[in-house]
Amino acid sequence: MPISKKNIFSDIKNIDKSIFVNEQVFYPEYLPTNIYSRDSEIKELSFSLKPLTNNKKAENFLVYGPPGTGKTLISNFVLKELSEYSMKVKPLYINCIQENTRHSILSTVSSFFGAILPRRGLAVDEIWQRIKELYSKSNFYTVLILDEIDKLNNTDASTLLYDLSRFSEKQKFFTLILITNNKEFIFNLDLRTQSSLALKSLEFKKYTSQDLKKILKERIEYGLIKDSISEDLIGYISGYAAVRGGDARIAIDLLYKSAKESDRKGNLKITKEILLSSSHLIDSIKINEKISSLSKEEFNFLYSLKNETSTTEIYSKSKIPERTIRRYLTKFEKLGFISLKTTGKGKGGSRVVIFNFNKELL
Numbered sequence: 001m002p003i004s005k006k007n008i009f010s011d012i013k014n015i016d017k018s019i020f021v022n023e024q025v026f027y028p029e030y031l032p033t034n035i036y037s038r039d040s041e042i043k044e045l046s047f048s049l050k051p052l053t054n055n056k057k058a059e060n061f062l063v064y065g066p067p068g069t070g071k072t073l074i075s076n077f078v079l080k081e082l083s084e085y086s087m088k089v090k091p092l093y094i095n096c097i098q099e100n101t102r103h104s105i106l107s108t109v110s111s112f113f114g115a116i117l118p119r120r121g122l123a124v125d126e127i128w129q130r131i132k133e134l135y136s137k138s139n140f141y142t143v144l145i146l147d148e149i150d151k152l153n154n155t156d157a158s159t160l161l162y163d164l165s166r167f168s169e170k171q172k173f174f175t176l177i178l179i180t181n182n183k184e185f186i187f188n189l190d191l192r193t194q195s196s197l198a199l200k201s202l203e204f205k206k207y208t209s210q211d212l213k214k215i216l217k218e219r220i221e222y223g224l225i226k227d228s229i230s231e232d233l234i235g236y237i238s239g240y241a242a243v244r245g246g247d248a249r250i251a252i253d254l255l256y257k258s259a260k261e262s263d264r265k266g267n268l269k270i271t272k273e274i275l276l277s278s279s280h281l282i283d284s285i286k287i288n289e290k291i292s293s294l295s296k297e298e299f300n301f302l303y304s305l306k307n308e309t310s311t312t313e314i315y316s317k318s319k320i321p322e323r324t325i326r327r328y329l330t331k332f333e334k335l336g337f338i339s340l341k342t343t344g345k346g347k348g349g350s351r352v353v354i355f356n357f358n359k360e361l362l
């Protein structure tokens with residue numbers, strides 16, 4: 001007699017329902033409908049770029065600030081609006097992690113103007129020649145966004161930026177928007193490049209918990225079904241990201257991970273348990289990324305450290321020279337693994353090591 005067998009899908013909870021209405025709002029390339037907390041930055045950029053619509057030169061910008069503060073989003077947003085407003089302006093976005101040499105950036109610029117480069121490749125001078133010919137014939141001004149500009153080496157960046165800022169051919173020129181986490185990068189460029197660029201700085205500060213809440217609510221409204229997350233838990237996520245650098249990417253990622261996990265479990269609401277386990281996961285991924293930058297000796301030393309031990313005790317008990325230990329501790333502090341709390345008075349006072357993360361994650 002055939003054994004009646006239950007279909008494996010019949011037990012899956014809410015199989016025909018999903019917590020997501022539109023999962024794409026959580027993807028990195030998603031352009032939000034509303035951009036919160038960046039009015040003054042948007043105004044400053046758009047005001048400075050406006051002369052282009054009257055055939056006049058605009059200032060070059062250095063957009064800088066910590067990760068996840070909207071630098072890439074806002075730069076692209078302003079340029080999209082500008083190019084929709086005026087046919088005279090066309091933006092070209094280049095990420096210097098992907099195009100990380102002067103040659104590859106100029107090749108991308110030449111393709112933007114329609115150049116077809118031979119397969120054998122062209123020397124930089126020949127590429128420049130193509131750009132000059134094609135750009136001078138075009139009927140628009142180009143705004144070049146060079147994101148993650150610090151990923152180029154100093155020589156390439158100095159030469160490239162000097163040439164781009166000096167470009168002048170039949171009244172065509174480049175307007176540059178350079179984006180970086182590390183503003184100091186600019187001071188390592190050639191002095192003549194720095195002066196030729198005449199950069200205007202625009203700082204993006206980290207988001208507050210309130211800012212992050214608004215950003216999250218937008219994604220929730222467009223991405224998830226109604227009542228899928230409580231106000232309390234939204235507060236938890238924004239607080240979590242606020243203390244981790246005021247980074248909107250962390251906030252959105254945590255929300256997305258939690259929604260995804262809820263969906264996998266067939267839940268139509270994000271619970272506190274799911275949220276907490278997702279946040280531990282994010283912490284451990286972040287820590288592992290940083291751990292991989294440590295040498296074996298540094299890792300072993302970090303592993304051997306105990307929470308709330310004084311530096312005096314560490315120096316006296318360890319076989320490693322004090323000078324090396326000091327160097328290690330400074331590095332760990334910079335990476336955010338530990339804090340060093342001063343206890344003793346005056347110079348030479350002892351300090352205590354405080355772990356900023358759960359050591360079990362190591």
Ligand SMILES: Nc1ncnc2c1ncn2[C@@H]1O[C@H](COP(=O)(O)OP(=O)(O)OP(=O)(O)O)[C@@H](O)[C@H]1O
Pocket residue numbers: 027028030031032034035036037038065066067068069070071072073074180181204215248249252
């Ligand atoms: N004001 C905002 N409103 C809505 N979404 C935002 C806002 N700011 C940032 N975001 C979102 O947060 C994420 C990170 O933003 P973005 O990539 O622009 O940061 P960034 O400053 O360029 O970071 P990084 O320095 O790491 O490149 C993106 O998904 C972006 O859409």
Ligand SMILES: [Mg+2]
Pocket residue numbers: 071072073147
């Ligand atoms: Mg960016």
